[in-house]
Amino acid sequence: xxxxxxxxxxxxxxxxxxxxxxxxxxxxxxxxxxxxxxxxxxxxxxxxxxxxxxxxxxxxxxxxxxxxxxxxxxxxxxxxxxxxxxxxxxxxxxxxxxxxxxxxxxxxxxxxxxxxxxxxxxxxxxxxxxxxxxxxxxxxxxxxxxxxxxxxxxxxxxxxxxxxxxxxxxxxxxxxxx
Amino acid sequence: xxxxxxxxxxxxxxxxxxxxxxxxxxxxxxxxxxxxxxxxxxxxxxxxxxxxxxxxxxxxxxxxxxxxxxxxxxxxxxxxxxxxxxxxxxxxxxxxxxxxxxxxxxxxxxxxxxxxxxxxxxxxxxxxxxxxxxxxxxxxxxxxxxxxxxxxxxxxxxxxxxxxxxxxxxxxxxxxxx
DNA sequence: ACCTGAACACCGTTCAAGT
DNA sequence: ACCTGAACACCGTTCAAGT
Numbered sequence: 001x002x003x004x005x006x007x008x009x010x011x012x013x014x015x016x017x018x019x020x021x022x023x024x025x026x027x028x029x030x031x032x033x034x035x036x037x038x039x040x041x042x043x044x045x046x047x048x049x050x051x052x053x054x055x056x057x058x059x060x061x062x063x064x065x066x067x068x069x070x071x072x073x074x075x076x077x078x079x080x081x082x083x084x085x086x087x088x089x090x091x092x093x094x095x096x097x098x099x100x101x102x103x104x105x106x107x108x109x110x111x112x113x114x115x116x117x118x119x120x121x122x123x124x125x126x127x128x129x130x131x132x133x134x135x136x137x138x139x140x141x142x143x144x145x146x147x148x149x150x151x152x153x154x155x156x157x158x159x160x161x162x163x164x165x166x167x168x169x170x171x172x173x174x175x176x177x178x
Numbered sequence: 179x180x181x182x183x184x185x186x187x188x189x190x191x192x193x194x195x196x197x198x199x200x201x202x203x204x205x206x207x208x209x210x211x212x213x214x215x216x217x218x219x220x221x222x223x224x225x226x227x228x229x230x231x232x233x234x235x236x237x238x239x240x241x242x243x244x245x246x247x248x249x250x251x252x253x254x255x256x257x258x259x260x261x262x263x264x265x266x267x268x269x270x271x272x273x274x275x276x277x278x279x280x281x282x283x284x285x286x287x288x289x290x291x292x293x294x295x296x297x298x299x300x301x302x303x304x305x306x307x308x309x310x311x312x313x314x315x316x317x318x319x320x321x322x323x324x325x326x327x328x329x330x331x332x333x334x335x336x337x338x339x340x341x342x343x344x345x346x347x348x349x350x351x352x353x354x355x356x
Numbered sequence: 357a358c359c360t361g362a363a364c365a366c367c368g369t370t371c372a373a374g375t
Numbered sequence: 376a377c378c379t380g381a382a383c384a385c386c387g388t389t390c391a392a393g394t
Contacts, residue, residue, distance in 0.1 A: 003377080026368060036379050038370075043377095047368065088266055091311070095318030126348040130304075133269070133311020140273030170304040173352050181358080204387060214360050216389075221358095225387065360393070367386055374379075 003035060005043050009053045016054060021085040024051075048096065055093035055100060058083065062101040069109040072102055073131055073171055077164075080135050085143060087136030094132065103128060115177060123174065130170050138163040181213060183221050187231045194232065199263045202229075226274065233271035233278060236261065240279040247287040250280055251309055251349055255342075258313050263321060265314025272310065281306060293355060301352065308348050316341040 011032055015024045026047055030037040044050045058079065065075050080086055094100050106127065110120035141163075160168070189210055193202045204225055208215040222228045236257065243253050258264055272278050284305060288298035319341075338346070 025366085027366080036381095037368080038380080039378050041369070088269065091266065091269075091314050091318060094315065095322045122344060122347060125344045126308075126351070129312040129315050129344065130308040130348065131311070132315065133309070134307040136269045136314075137272065137307050137310065140270060144273045166300060166303045166307065169300060170308065170352065173304070173354065173356075174348065176351065176354075178351075203385085205385080214362095215387080216361080217359050219388070358394085360391105362390095362392105364389080365387095368384095370383080371381095372379105373381105375377085 003033065003039060003043055005053065008033070008040060008043055008050065009057055012050055012054050013057060016086065016089075017083060021089055024054075026050075048092070051089055052093045052096045052100075055086075055090055056097070058086070059101040062105060065102075065105070068113060069106060069127075070171055070175055072106060072109055073127060074168075076102055076131055077135055077167055081139065085139055087132070087139045091132055091136060094128070110175075119178065127171065127174050130174060131167075134163075134167050134170060138167075181211065181217060181221055183231065186211070186218060186221055186228065187235055190228055190232050191235060194264065194267075195261060199267055202232075204228075226270070229267055230271045230274045230278075233264075233268055234275070236264070237279040240283060243280075243283070246291060247284060247305075247353055248349055250284060250287055251305060252346075254280055254309055255313055255345055259317065263317055265310070265317045269310055269314060272306070297356065305349065305352050308352060309345075312341075312345050312348060316345075 008029065012024055012029055015029065015032065026040055027037045030040055033040075040050075044053075059076075061079060062072065062076060065072055067075070080090065090100075094103070103124070107117075107120045107124040110123060111117060115123065186207065190202055190207055193207065193210065204218055205215045208218055211218075218228075222231075237254075239257060240250065240254060243250055245253070258268065268278075272281070281302070285295075285298045285302040288301060289295060293301065
């Protein structure tokens with residue numbers, strides 16, 4: 001089958017997008033790839049490490065994102081939100097890998113906007129924590145309360161949901177230069 | 179054995195405190211209580227519902243917390259942080275139950291400090307998301323990077339950890355009246 | 357009413373053995 | 376080098392049957 005880390009990661013990602021995190025098991029993955037479950041462990045150290053790899057792939061578009069810090073974080077939400085239950089995954093992934101995007105880019109952008117280095121770094125940590133909590137909350141609520149309430153946005157219908165409002169307000173306040 | 183929701187919840191909580199979330203399984207719980215695994219389901223609808231109940235018990239002290247909004251949220255962190263991996267649990271619990279403490283108390287405190295109702299509610303949602311993301315991040319990092327780095331605080335040694343600094347700064351910014 | 361016991365349909369991970 | 380197959384030690388949940 002020509003197994004590889006790349007193929008495994010890509011398959012895990014498509015399982016995540018199609019069925020959600022609870023369906024991304026090593027055994028399900030192995031079945032999808034037509035190998036025994038043990039075969040995966042030749043290419044990947046653990047499930048945790050695999051999920052970190054998936055998270056990195058998902059977030060890599062942020063590396064080439066133009067715009068200021070606010071736009072970067074809005075793009076972060078847009079990228080993560082459609083993946084239904086990836087919020088919990090990201091919390092873990094950021095703990096495993098502090099350099100997961102946009103963790104490096106965010107302080108750079110702030111410094112480009114004139115923030116001094118030390119407060120740019122502190123603010124980045126604050127903003128990342130807020131963003132992770134906000135998207136995880138938003139996703140969990142969508143999953144548990146109203147799977148029907150997930151707003152099917154006509155991409156032009158520019159009335160923000162309540163959750164989007166809360167996200168923007170938080171960023172606005174946190175990104176005020178002290 | 180005189181099983182009950184209260185006994186099951188209390189036992190689950192002590193398992194959580196002693197061994198961490200990954201050791202809180204329905205089967206382990208049943209063994210601890212000397213019953214078959216199925217017996218639990220006579221008293222509790224699902225594991226998710228049980229965890230919500232545990233979360234509620236853990237956070238109930240916040241209901242009798244004096245002090246302003248900032249102090250309330252600092253107490254929240256202190257309450258949750260020692261429970262090692264409860265951050266992920268809380269994210270889920272808040273999605274299942276929007277009234278979990280301090281979700282009701284927080285807007286009340288803000289209004290007592292002179293905030294108008296609508297912005298008190300919005301700010302509460304923002305602050306809760308930040309707090310959840312922050313404690314989950316802090317806990318995950320403590321678990322994965324340095325189980326040794328968990329600062330054993332002499333309760334008087336008043337030098338804040340980096341994580342505590344970040345938490346305070348976030349709250350400060352979010353609690354500025356617009 | 358409350359619980360047992362067994363079953364169903366799964367997990368992550370390891371590791372000898374094969375090719 | 377890469378993978379199989381089987382095993383180990385688990386999961387959450389259901390449900391007939393017992394008391």
